[in-house]
Amino acid sequence: MTGRVYDLAVIGTGIVGATAVGLAALRHPGASVVAVCAGAVHDGSTVRSLAVDIPAGRTEEQRALARRSLDLRSELAALAPALNAESRPSYWVLPAGGAAEVDNQLVGDALAPCGPEQQEALRAVFGGAVGAAGTELRCSAEATLSEPATAVEQLLRPLGDGPDRDLVEGFAVRAIEPCADGYRLVAEDGGELTARRVLAAPGAAALTGPFAATAERHGARTKKIVAYRLRGGGPGAHRPLLVLDEPDAFLLPVGPDRDWCYSITSTDWDCPPERALLAPNPADRALAEAVLSEQLPGFQPEFTGCRTGVDLYLPDFAPLVTPLDGPDGAALDGTVLVTGGAGSGFRLAPGMAEAALALLGLD
Ligand SMILES: Cc1cc2nc3c(=O)[nH]c(=O)nc-3n(C[C@H](O)[C@H](O)[C@H](O)COP(=O)(O)OP(=O)(O)OC[C@H]3O[C@@H](n4cnc5c(N)ncnc54)[C@H](O)[C@@H]3O)c2cc1C
Known part of the structure; x- marks a missing residue:
């Protein structure tokens, strides 16, 4: 990985990170993408999810996200038939x-x-x-049901497609450091990789490590x-x-x-x-x-x-899609934290991932 600069690094291979990978592959087939996860691919909450979708929301904004997720999920089902399986x-x-x-x-x-x-x-x-x-x-x-583990694997499949796409397991990100080419991701074991943009989808682990300050500031x-x-x-x-x-x-x-x-x-x-x-x-x-x-x-x-x-x-039960805070509290351009499923993260993942990619200019 040394010397390579990816267009996009996705942190997290739960349904939100995997959906971001899938959408990026569909919309930007030429982009170089790496996804990393702290342990093995299925080490987050997604694999425990019942993956039920009854589209609903407390506010009009949440209902719009639910509606958009429903549409996107049908589009993504071509890549991942385990979405909307039943x-x-x-x-x-x-x-x-x-x-x-x-x-x-x-x-x-x-x-x-x-x-x-x-x-x-x-x-x-x-x-x-x-x-x-x-x-x-x-x-x-x-209600539509999906098969969460298989859906994640299918959404991540484009990472096996070419020399510019990688999946790295056991890469627990400890720091995200600005550098000349974008951001350097530093892992707990000292491993490093560089990307122009960073999409962090760490699920509940958003309250730890390099995401904690941002998530805490938003009351997560x-x-x-x-x-x-x-x-x-x-x-x-x-x-x-x-x-x-x-x-x-x-x-x-x-x-x-x-x-x-x-x-x-x-x-x-x-x-x-x-x-x-x-x-x-x-x-x-x-x-x-x-x-x-x-x-x-x-x-x-x-x-x-x-x-x-x-x-x-989050306090309003709506997902969080926001740039990561830098050490001085200012937003880090070219980064986004996307999390806050609030018990509905499987069904809302497509809308969350799309909004996060849009913040990175990858819509
Ligand atoms: C029992 C149960 C039932 C549920 N049922 C439903 C349901 O029916 N419908 C529904 O919509 N939702 C449901 N949910 C909620 C849904 O499962 C979650 O909202 C969703 O899976 C969250 O996905 P995620 O991608 O944000 O996080 P996760 O799946 O937790 O993935 C987080 C990823 O981030 C990685 N990561 C974290 N920190 C780091 C780091 N420092 N470095 C590198 N990688 C890192 C992890 O390795 C992991 O890959 C349920 C949840 C549970 C627990």
């Missing part, structure tokens, strides 16, 4: 009168009431109490996300995705039988981004059980496993 009918359990608030956040069609047949099918799977008095059942457009915090593996419920022929009335909580059917992934955001803020230090705690499990017994009292699954991950949250 779709599932989706249903919602809401408190009576709660649909209007969800409708305001959805991109696309509003929620529709469930007909008697749909209610019957849901009761066959989740028990007779689903949709009981005080709650309402609604359905939305189908980490939060744990837990996805339990459950077994139970009726065998129903069409097991749907079921969204619950709890932030980011949903049940996703997996496999052909009675297995589910049950995603719920923990109340554990400021946890370390290292996977090895993350574990569900009794409070996570108590919250998960309480939400189920309150909203689906007839559904009493066995908890059979769990995966945890951590994501970065």
Whole structure:
């Protein structure tokens, strides 16, 4: 790598960094690109993601990002068919009168009431109490699902295409130093590479190393996300995705039988981004059980496993796309930090990556 100056260095090979690589390859086929990751390619949160997309946003700006991500994901699917690999009918359990608030956040069609047949099918799977008095059942457009690990590999594939494209694993960036040719990336083990532009997509690790000052200045915090593996419920022929009335909580059917992934955001803020230090705690499990017994009292699954991950949250829950701060606090031209998935980073990655490339003049 010595002596070479890449047009673009991408730090991070989660879905955001990988999408940036894919988009850059599609739009700037002549550009020399290197992507680096601290450990192995799948060492971040992306591989733990359930990769569900129900396009929605709290603000008009967030909805625009969700809409743009949806369009871009269809475009990127030519390069990465594991994006949008599947779709599932989706249903919602809401408190009576709660649909209007969800409708305001959805991109696309509003929620529709469930007909008697749909209610019957849901009761066959989740028990007779689903949709009981005080709650309402609604359905939305189908949710799209992706295969996160395969999608990342497919998006990074252009890096194997030519002599000017590289993927470097085990390159944990310790410093990003301005130099005559752009920026020198210095790794923990002393390795170096140089690029004219730097796109940093470090996920929750944005609060560490050379990204920390920028992320802290914007009020970023980490939060744990837990996805339990459950077994139970009726065998129903069409097991749907079921969204619950709890932030980011949903049940996703997996496999052909009675297995589910049950995603719920923990109340554990400021946890370390290292996977090895993350574990569900009794409070996570108590919250998960309480939400189920309150909203689906007839559904009493066995908890059979769990995966945890951590994501970065900004105060307004919108992603952060901003130049990196230099040592004196001034923005470093030709750099961008893109992170802050806030539990939705998989579905928003295309819009985030496009906005970051645009800041680098690579739109
Ligand atoms: C259990 C769970 C379920 C989820 N479900 C969904 C869902 O259904 N839908 C959805 O949209 N989102 C979901 N999410 C959120 C989503 O997975 C994340 O927002 C997204 O994966 C973040 O991607 P990323 O590329 O920003 O970061 P990551 O995937 O964490 O990647 C970060 C990369 O940066 C690299 N890196 C970090 N620091 C350095 C450094 N100093 N030097 C070099 N490389 C570095 C790492 O090596 C890694 O490659 C879920 C998350 C979890 C944990």
